[in-house]
Amino acid sequence: MTELQQTANCYEMLHQLKYYECTDTGHPGLSMLMSMMTMVSDAHSIFMGLDRQKVEQSGGAWVVISYEGHLSANQPRYGDQVILGTRATASNAFFALREFWMDDLHHHHYAHIKALFVMMNLQKRRLMKIPDELLAPFESPVQKRLDKPKKPGKLSGNFTSQQYRVRYYDIDVNHHVNNARYFDWLTDPLGAVFLRHHQPVAFTIQYQNEVQENATVESRLARIQDDGTTTSQHEVWSGGECCTSAEITWAPVNNG
Amino acid sequence: MTELQQTANCYEMLHQLKYYECTDTGHPGLSMLMSMMTMVSDAHSIFMGLDRQKVEQSGGAWVVISYEGHLSANQPRYGDQVILGTRATASNAFFALREFWMDDLHHHHYAHIKALFVMMNLQKRRLMKIPDELLAPFESPVQKRLDKPKKPGKLSGNFTSQQYRVRYYDIDVNHHVNNARYFDWLTDPLGAVFLRHHQPVAFTIQYQNEVQENATVESRLARIQDDGTTTSQHEVWSGGECCTSAEITWAPVNNG
Numbered sequence: 001m002t003e004l005q006q007t008a009n010c011y012e013m014l015h016q017l018k019y020y021e022c023t024d025t026g027h028p029g030l031s032m033l034m035s036m037m038t039m040v041s042d043a044h045s046i047f048m049g050l051d052r053q054k055v056e057q058s059g060g061a062w063v064v065i066s067y068e069g070h071l072s073a074n075q076p077r078y079g080d081q082v083i084l085g086t087r088a089t090a091s092n093a094f095f096a097l098r099e100f101w102m103d104d105l106h107h108h109h110y111a112h113i114k115a116l117f118v119m120m121n122l123q124k125r126r127l128m129k130i131p132d133e134l135l136a137p138f139e140s141p142v143q144k145r146l147d148k149p150k151k152p153g154k155l156s157g158n159f160t161s162q163q164y165r166v167r168y169y170d171i172d173v174n175h176h177v178n179n180a181r182y183f184d185w186l187t188d189p190l191g192a193v194f195l196r197h198h199q200p201v202a203f204t205i206q207y208q209n210e211v212q213e214n215a216t217v218e219s220r221l222a223r224i225q226d227d228g229t230t231t232s233q234h235e236v237w238s239g240g241e242c243c244t245s246a247e248i249t250w251a252p253v254n255n256g
Numbered sequence: 257m258t259e260l261q262q263t264a265n266c267y268e269m270l271h272q273l274k275y276y277e278c279t280d281t282g283h284p285g286l287s288m289l290m291s292m293m294t295m296v297s298d299a300h301s302i303f304m305g306l307d308r309q310k311v312e313q314s315g316g317a318w319v320v321i322s323y324e325g326h327l328s329a330n331q332p333r334y335g336d337q338v339i340l341g342t343r344a345t346a347s348n349a350f351f352a353l354r355e356f357w358m359d360d361l362h363h364h365h366y367a368h369i370k371a372l373f374v375m376m377n378l379q380k381r382r383l384m385k386i387p388d389e390l391l392a393p394f395e396s397p398v399q400k401r402l403d404k405p406k407k408p409g410k411l412s413g414n415f416t417s418q419q420y421r422v423r424y425y426d427i428d429v430n431h432h433v434n435n436a437r438y439f440d441w442l443t444d445p446l447g448a449v450f451l452r453h454h455q456p457v458a459f460t461i462q463y464q465n466e467v468q469e470n471a472t473v474e475s476r477l478a479r480i481q482d483d484g485t486t487t488s489q490h491e492v493w494s495g496g497e498c499c500t501s502a503e504i505t506w507a508p509v510n511n512g
Contacts, residue, residue, distance in 0.1 A: 035276040
């Protein structure tokens, strides 16, 4: 029996990878990984009695600002059981830091992700102080200076770009373009041949502006080759502004 | 305790709907419904010891030709537990008929789908006789004339059309464009306002030609209004040929 942590501060759940949660490599892609992180985060909130309705009553909504992730060479395949986990790592009046992981059944990380959240006042469309009743229950240590996710570098040198129209099915149950979908726009321009032969080992992403539901986005891509690894730099532009920046480090696929 | 059937002929599994399996209506869309049907079909095959490897050894691959589906007004929401089920209904030398369902925990149908499969010789790229060792284990009644899914009507009158580029993430673990994704191309042109206020109650779809991974498809749409219901007629074209035809009947969303 795999032991799962389920406390105020930390929550784990078992999950079996479906075939439609994996790319044609047989492994989950980054966008599905991020969707699973949102799922375990939601599950933790519900476990603590803080469902979407409770959060909405505060007039605010949790918004993710940035992620920093690290993936191991060994990745799970469809059909595999994994542990999805999250911990409320630290927080202060305006920021909440969470960790996420996807582990094998022996608690070895397939992926480990750091995420920074803020709370957005939905009426005024601006940051708000995180209400104590939405933060205190998770018992995360209060820290003035948080160890935030690393920021992606600026696009350097020449870039190529590709347009993506936001589709209805990019919008999730929160009525916003799903944050995880950005990873499809970011990585699709790398092309099938590259994506079949490389796997992400690290990434940083920063969300600056929301993409609107009828928008067409421009996904910009620059590549930096360095010995065995490739680093791809990304920006998603819409309506004349940069909405998202990201940087991903790739290694050749591990067929072991 | 919900009783599940798991026999040679019929297989059921429990599934909890994830938020990323639902559209912004909170209910699963048609493409996710079809993905879940493929999942339970795979699970049934694996339960019978006939995994993908065993099928590949025969030199063939199961290919779906057509679906006919009916959905109830009451649909599950994310977080709900559902029963996914399948039965090998009937078969003959070249065709296999399967039923699928998504039920509530009291075995009432949310959706009921009939599917027609053939086996494709992967080398010769043409139909082959279904090997007995892949068919007999499911104990489906042999019938000369099968009660096949209804065919969708031809596009009648004026149509609008929209282009979709096949993206890397439309390709599934079988290295083909995922059959379920066609439903996103089919229905996205109806627009977010329509899709938020209508739910599908019946559909037929026929797959004639495979869409290739680097293709751009043209999704054609005509609408027929009739009292309270709307019927949408669809064709997906690629490379100068019609790849898929479909017809979907929609009712105003049931907010009950």
